[in-house]
Amino acid sequence: MHAGTLPAWVNLPNILLGASAAIALIALFLAYVGAATQTAQPGYEQYKWQDTKYAGIRSKIVTVKIKNATSTAEYIKTGNQAIDSVVAGAIDQYVAEFTGELAYFSWPSSFAPEQNISYQIIRSTPEILSVSLATSQRISPTKSTTDTAYWTFNPHTGQIITLEDLFSEQARDGTARTLLYIKQAIAKRLQQKNQPVDLSIADKNLPESELVNFLAADQSTLRFDFAAGEIMKPELGPQTITLSIDNLQLFMQTDTARTVFTVMPVGEQRITRKIEGQQSTDCKKTKCIALTFDDGPSMYTTELLDTLGQAKAHATFFIIGQNIAGREKTILREYQEGHTIGNHTWSHPWLTRLSLDTITNELMQTNEKIKTITGNTPTYMRPPNGAIGKNVYTALERTSMTGVMWSVDTRDWSDRNSNIIYNRVVAEAKPGSIIILHDAISTSVKAVPRILDTLQKQGYTFVSIDELFGPNVAPGKIISRSE
Numbered sequence: 134m135h136a137g138t139l140p141a142w143v144n145l146p147n148i149l150l151g152a153s154a155a156i157a158l159i160a161l162f163l164a165y166v167g168a169a170t171q172t173a174q175p176g177y178e179q180y181k182w183q184d185t186k187y188a189g190i191r192s193k194i195v196t197v198k199i200k201n202a203t204s205t206a207e208y209i210k211t212g213n214q215a216i217d218s219v220v221a222g223a224i225d226q227y228v229a230e231f232t233g234e235l236a237y238f239s240w241p242s243s244f245a246p247e248q249n250i251s252y253q254i255i256r257s258t259p260e261i262l263s264v265s266l267a268t269s270q271r272i273s274p275t276k277s278t279t280d281t282a283y284w285t286f287n288p289h290t291g292q293i294i295t296l297e298d299l300f301s302e303q304a305r306d307g308t309a310r311t312l313l314y315i316k317q318a319i320a321k322r323l324q325q326k327n328q329p330v331d332l333s334i335a336d337k338n339l340p341e342s343e344l345v346n347f348l349a350a351d352q353s354t355l356r357f358d359f360a361a362g363e364i365m366k367p368e369l370g371p372q373t374i375t376l377s378i379d380n381l382q383l384f385m386q387t388d389t390a391r392t393v394f395t396v397m398p399v400g401e402q403r404i405t406r407k408i409e410g411q412q413s414t415d416c417k418k419t420k421c422i423a424l425t426f427d428d429g430p431s432m433y434t435t436e437l438l439d440t441l442g443q444a445k446a447h448a449t450f451f452i453i454g455q456n457i458a459g460r461e462k463t464i465l466r467e468y469q470e471g472h473t474i475g476n477h478t479w480s481h482p483w484l485t486r487l488s489l490d491t492i493t494n495e496l497m498q499t500n501e502k503i504k505t506i507t508g509n510t511p512t513y514m515r516p517p518n519g520a521i522g523k524n525v526y527t528a529l530e531r532t533s534m535t536g537v538m539w540s541v542d543t544r545d546w547s548d549r550n551s552n553i554i555y556n557r558v559v560a561e562a563k564p565g566s567i568i569i570l571h572d573a574i575s576t577s578v579k580a581v582p583r584i585l586d587t588l589q590k591q592g593y594t595f596v597s598i599d600e601l602f603g604p605n606v607a608p609g610k611i612i613s614r615s616e
């Protein structure tokens with residue numbers, strides 16, 4: 134907002150405003166306040182143009198006064214009419230609400246009701262335009278409010294890109310995860326502010342269905358702007374939440390997401406080999422499904438092994454290295470009973486924040502420990518929190534390991550309820566599904582007998598990742614399901 138600003142205010146009687154969006158605004162003012170306004174002095178509008186630092190984007194700042202009430206709104210003029218009218222539509226609605234409220238208020242002449250609406254360009258690239266609109270209102274000395282609206286546009290078509298567009302077929306799981314991560318961020322911020330961690334406001338105002346638009350802060354960061362009172366107590370003010378996409382990459386395997394962010398590839402993997410052995414399962418002929426359990430071994434793992442054994446079901450355990458000590462026998466039993474032992478790093482860090490060497494060490498240390506117990510070096514790993522980035526790929530290449538994500542997201546760490554977990558698995562299971570669960574969570578372990586029972590009755594065979602893909606199907610790559 135610097136060079137090229139036209140300094141002069143242009144005063145126009147409203148009759149000369151032509152097709153400006155403001156004419157509707159004036160009409161509203163007159164409709165609501167007109168009766169109290171002297172006919173000789175109707176509301177009037179001023180506007181001025183401002184350039185922005187973004188090529189081709191200008192602002193039209195429209196100020197309307199009725200008596201001593203002022204509304205100032207910054208309209209975006211990108212040259213793309215679809216974009217401009219989406220933003221203008223939101224602004225016009227705010228102005229209509231403001232004037233509507235004023236109609237029911239009488240205020241002392243010492244007080245000047247006020248509304249300010251301005252936009253901010255959060256990110257502008259040839260492929261996307263992220264715009265955040267902030268509104269603040271004071272309609273009485275004691276009442277002030279804020280609101281926000283935001284969009285990421287495709288500047289070629291003018292269409293809004295939604296989270297659903299980003300996540301495509303994974304939309305439900307992706308949006309659910311995004312909402313959980315937003316709430317985690319809210320909880321963390323409340324803690325930082327020494328506030329009680331109360332998510333009831335966010336729970337009430339932010340149902341999954343409301344999570345439609347997003348902002349792209351940069352090529353790897355989602356951003357959401359919330360009004361005062363929307364996710365926390367109003368006195369804490371407006372809140373901006375940013376999320377790294379590192380742990381949402383799995384859900385962004387779409388062309389649209391790749392135009393907005395730098396997305397790491399997660400692939401599907403063809404079943405490559407039939408497992409030889411006494412009870413060989415050919416997943417090309419049989420409906421196979423892979424249960425995977427992270428974060429163990431834990432105090433619940435032996436119960437889980439009993440359950441799996443009774444059902445003659447195989448699974449995969451992604452082990453945290455530092456959880457091994459004292460539970461070596463559990464790991465040996467997992468191995469001996471035909472399950473795949475995978476690597477879930479040594480200390481469960483957020484890998485994308487670590488150096489390549491540190492990531493490699495996290496993997497090697499756990500592999501070595503497991504090898505001392507089973508005699509075998511794991512070839513499959515799961516990144517903690519599903520967070521993946523360039524260094525994770527390189528570490529997988531260095532260690533010749535295959536990364537395994539998932540295709541059925543139980544979110545069992547969030548909903549610690551066996552019924553919910555059971556229902557999600559049964560509803561989403563398909564042949565070739567990889568299902569993420571945690572054997573460190575008792576409600577997940579308790580859901581397994583019913584999961585096995587129901588899906589076996591539907592003809593599914595529960596296999597380990599080794600049985601699904603072979604011993605190390607895609608070293609240096611990350612996969613999420615079988616074809």
Ligand code: NI
Nearest residue numbers: 427428517518
């Ligand atoms: Ni984990």
